[in-house]
Amino acid sequence: xxxxxxxxxxxxxxxxxxxxxxxxxxxxxxxxxxxxxxxxxxxxxxxxxxxxxxxxxxxxxxxxxxxxxxxxxxxxxxxxxxxxxxxxxxxxxxxxxxxxxxxxxxxxxxxxxxxxxxxxxxxxxxxxxxxxxxxxxxxxxxxxxxxxxxxxxxxxxxxxxxxxxxxxxxxxxxxxxxxxxxxxxxxxxxxxxxxxxxxxxxxxxxxxxxxxxxxxxxxxxxxxxxxxxxxxxxxxxxxxxxxxxxxxxxxxxxxxxxxxxxxxxxxxxxxxxxxxxxxxxxxxxxxxxxxxxxxxxxxxxxxxxxxxxxxxxxxxxxxxxxxxxxxxxxxxxxxxxxxxxxxxxxxxxxxxxxxxxxxxxxxxxxxxxxxxxxxxxxxxxxxxxxxxxxxxxxxxxxxxxxxxxxxxxxxxxxxxxxxxxxxxxxxxxxxxxxxxxxxxxxxxxxxxxxxxxxxxxxxxxxxxxxxxxxxxxxxxxxxxxxxxxxxxxxxxxxxxxxx
Amino acid sequence: xxxxxxxxxxxxxxxxxxxxxxxxxxxxxxxxxxxxxxxxxxxxxxxxxxxxxxxxxxxxxxxxxxxxxxxxxxxxxxxxxxxxxxxxxxxxxxxxxxxxxxxxxxxxxxxxxxxxxxxxxxxxxxxxxxxxxxxxxxxxxxxxxxxxxxxxxxxxxxxxxxxxxxxxxxxxxxxxxxxxxxxxxxxxxxxxxxxxxxxxxxxxxxxxxxxxxxxxxxxxxxxxxxxxxxxxxxxxxxxxxxxxxxxxxxxxxxxxxxxxxxxxxxxxxxx
Numbered sequence: 001x002x003x004x005x006x007x008x009x010x011x012x013x014x015x016x017x018x019x020x021x022x023x024x025x026x027x028x029x030x031x032x033x034x035x036x037x038x039x040x041x042x043x044x045x046x047x048x049x050x051x052x053x054x055x056x057x058x059x060x061x062x063x064x065x066x067x068x069x070x071x072x073x074x075x076x077x078x079x080x081x082x083x084x085x086x087x088x089x090x091x092x093x094x095x096x097x098x099x100x101x102x103x104x105x106x107x108x109x110x111x112x113x114x115x116x117x118x119x120x121x122x123x124x125x126x127x128x129x130x131x132x133x134x135x136x137x138x139x140x141x142x143x144x145x146x147x148x149x150x151x152x153x154x155x156x157x158x159x160x161x162x163x164x165x166x167x168x169x170x171x172x173x174x175x176x177x178x179x180x181x182x183x184x185x186x187x188x189x190x191x192x193x194x195x196x197x198x199x200x201x202x203x204x205x206x207x208x209x210x211x212x213x214x215x216x217x218x219x220x221x222x223x224x225x226x227x228x229x230x231x232x233x234x235x236x237x238x239x240x241x242x243x244x245x246x247x248x249x250x251x252x253x254x255x256x257x258x259x260x261x262x263x264x265x266x267x268x269x270x271x272x273x274x275x276x277x278x279x280x281x282x283x284x285x286x287x288x289x290x291x292x293x294x295x296x297x298x299x300x301x302x303x304x305x306x307x308x309x310x311x312x313x314x315x316x317x318x319x320x321x322x323x324x325x326x327x328x329x330x331x332x333x334x335x336x337x338x339x340x341x342x343x344x345x346x347x348x349x350x351x352x353x354x355x356x357x358x359x360x361x362x363x364x365x366x367x368x369x370x371x372x373x374x375x376x377x378x379x380x381x382x383x384x385x386x387x388x389x390x391x392x393x394x395x396x397x398x399x400x401x402x403x404x405x406x407x408x409x410x411x412x413x414x415x416x417x418x419x420x421x422x423x424x425x426x427x428x429x430x431x432x433x434x435x436x437x438x439x440x441x442x443x444x445x446x447x448x449x450x451x452x453x454x455x456x457x458x459x460x461x462x463x464x465x466x467x468x469x470x471x472x473x474x475x476x477x478x479x480x481x482x483x484x485x486x487x488x489x490x491x492x493x494x495x496x497x498x499x
Numbered sequence: 500x501x502x503x504x505x506x507x508x509x510x511x512x513x514x515x516x517x518x519x520x521x522x523x524x525x526x527x528x529x530x531x532x533x534x535x536x537x538x539x540x541x542x543x544x545x546x547x548x549x550x551x552x553x554x555x556x557x558x559x560x561x562x563x564x565x566x567x568x569x570x571x572x573x574x575x576x577x578x579x580x581x582x583x584x585x586x587x588x589x590x591x592x593x594x595x596x597x598x599x600x601x602x603x604x605x606x607x608x609x610x611x612x613x614x615x616x617x618x619x620x621x622x623x624x625x626x627x628x629x630x631x632x633x634x635x636x637x638x639x640x641x642x643x644x645x646x647x648x649x650x651x652x653x654x655x656x657x658x659x660x661x662x663x664x665x666x667x668x669x670x671x672x673x674x675x676x677x678x679x680x681x682x683x684x685x686x687x688x689x690x691x692x693x694x695x696x697x698x699x700x701x702x703x704x705x706x707x708x709x710x711x712x713x714x715x716x717x718x719x720x721x722x723x724x725x726x727x728x729x730x731x732x733x734x735x736x737x738x739x740x741x742x743x744x745x746x747x748x749x750x751x752x753x754x755x756x757x758x759x760x761x762x763x764x765x766x767x768x769x770x
Contacts, residue, residue, distance in 0.1 A: 205640055206639050206640065206641070207637055207638075207639055207640060208640055208730065209637050209673065209677070211669045211673065214666045214667035214668075214669070214672075214673070214722070215667070215722070215725060215726065215729060216680075216726055216729035216730050217729065218729065219729055226729070302641075304640075304641070305639075305641070306639065309639070350549060350551065350552060352547070352555075354579075360578065361578065362666050363669045364573075364574055364575030364576050364607075364668060364669055365553065365576060365669075366545075366553075366555065366557065366576025366577060366578070367576075367577070367578035367579055367580065368545060368555070368579065368619075369553060369555065369576070370547075370549065370552060370553060370554055370555045371552045371553060372552060375552065417611065418611070420578060420580070420581065420609075420611055421580070
């Protein structure tokens with residue numbers, strides 16, 4: 001193996017023990033966090049409690065020895081592993097809460113808080129909590145994107161917009177070493193980790209067509225094959241293999257590439273992991289009483305189907321519409337019925353979607369268009385977009401985004417055609433897909449995530465702007481002036497908790 | 500609780516009155532004739548009808564005559580912030596769904612450089628139109644597909660475009676270009692000749708002179724070439740040409756409308 005591997009130093013290990021003895025971490029918390037290189041066995045079924053019930057992670061063909069496995073072993077100078085930011089208990093993503101617990105335990109010595117992207121900017125004093133506030137308070141990892149952008153083959157693109165920094169609370173965008181003024185200019189945006197699971201769906205291609213671009217799917221330069229184009233908030237990589245090169249050089253600070261053997265082993269693992277909520281907070285299974293929630297169903301089903309032409313999105317829970325199961329408590333019955341109503345609401349409750357590039361332009365659905373949650377979240381059983389899902393929901397663009405004083409704010413000036421919805425100037429916390437394409441028409445377009453395992457991985461949206469599932473629904477309610485009743489909000493939240 | 504109930508009944512009665520109103524009106528063009536082809540620029544109006552997903556109505560007032568048209572049927576729907584070029588045929592149809600004289604077929608091209616004040620009308624009792632999947636759509640990959648049988652014929656495919664754009668219109672142009680490219684691949688065509696057209700000859704519409712830029716002809720042809728590339732057809736077998744001053748054609752995708760029939764790309768697929 002070509003990799004130089006770094007193990008946790010003795011000092012760090014000692015600190016771990018010390019913290020444990022002070023009683024900061026309970027036994028259960030110890031077991032939740034997967035530190036790099038622990039050499040645990042990854043079982044075929046792994047359950048973790050969370051505030052809404054229990055999350056389940058399934059490993060097809062498991063159990064699996066993780067000792068020596070490149071997803072779990074520390075790689076690079078920080079002693080980090082892939083699992084550091086893709087934790088089983090957090091639905092293979094990373095919750096802000098887990099980051100907080102690790103800070104309590106180890107402070108900046110935990111490899112999660114490595115200066116390069118586990119702090120607000122590498123040139124800040126690393127011992128201070130303040131320097132890691134975006135990760136601790138909002139679950140955000142720094143993503144440094146090259147400016148000007150590069151295409152999938154790595155060649156620079158001539159962008160059709162200028163970018164300038166309006167506000168730089170982390171100092172990283174104006175830093176002479178890390179920012180736009182540096183000899184190797186980069187733009188720092190701050191994003192949530194995304195679940196490394198259920199890839200059968202995320203990589204599935206329902207159509208060989210991206211209607212949002214009016215073109216067939218892009219070709220992955222490594223294989224020459226079409227790609228689902230549903231990876232990463234800004235769609236900057238087209239395959240799990242190229243994602244890994246991106247991760248190895250960025251998050252792991254490792255300059256040499258992963259070996260082809262490492263890459264194959266990681267992909268093999270990634271394709272066998274499925275995760276979803278398994279039990280609700282009253283203790284019942286989400287695949288009881290005729291419902292079909294939980295990860296087993298995901299592992300067994302055909303991916304990539306459009307809900308409107310096949311299995312309706314979240315019809316898994318239709319059987320709960322009228323629960324007559326005598327063995328469940330009144331609370332659980334009420335909860336089940338609420339989930340079933342939430343699922344119908346997700347498919348049927350209409351509202352006017354406006355000024356959301358990717359949906360209202362350039363594709364001709366109209367601005368506005370009357371539709372529902374399942375319009376964008378249209379893939380059966382997964383709730384992502386069957387077509388490449390780069391959509392501007394307004395989570396990062398003003399005036400739609402909620403105020404986020406902790407994040408950098410950029411001003412985009414479109415040089416060729418103005419943006420159809422914003423005009424020539426756009427203010428954004430994260431230009432998203434535009435950092436991949438170099439087009440101002442793509443500013444703020446963010447790739448839809450899968451909607452599984454949500455209970456385990458708050459906060460939500462790629463910039464962590466919704467702290468709870470209720471805040472997600474309230475964002476939509478404000479954004480599109482939906483006018484939900486309290487009951488509808490509750491039903492949708494309960495549905496999200498059950499996924 | 501009871502008070503709420505009576506307020507609800509009162510509201511329902513009011514709504515009923517509103518529903519009844521449009522049925523009484525006769526919405527007919529004053530100036531235009533049934534069968535006439537119209538072409539005009541206007542600011543679109545959104546009517547907030549609700550018959551399920553994608554059931555909102557789009558209206559366009561033809562300023563020259565004062566007729567309010569129902570332009571909902573266009574594959575490209577308007578953007579309420581921008582002017583639209585409307586091209587369509589006047590038909591006798593159901594005017595109660597949206598509240599305008601029906602154009603069918605109809606094409607809407609969004610004119611992004613002309614801003615409009617957004618305007619939304621309430622449903623006012625109009626029903627809107629229930630969405631049904633347009634017959635021209637690309638089928639999912641998991642559906643089995645019939646391959647052409649030899650002997651293979653030379654075939655020409657025409658791809659329609661909106662005014663001023665090289666974007667492949669969803670559930671119209673995509674259907675035709677997908678057919679063309681799949682045919683070229685299925686028969687392993689020896690050559691594909693692409694001709695991109697642009698309607699550069701000026702026309703006057705609603706007091707404006709409209710002409711497509713000359714370079715659009717090539718850009719459209721390049722989009723077709725990119726389709727071939729991404730779907731795996733070897734580019735060394737592709738010839739590409741651009742032609743301005745596009746003439747009227749009998750392209751199926753224009754549904755018999757005169758001006759839209761000029762804006763196209765032709766793919767000649769040679770076995």
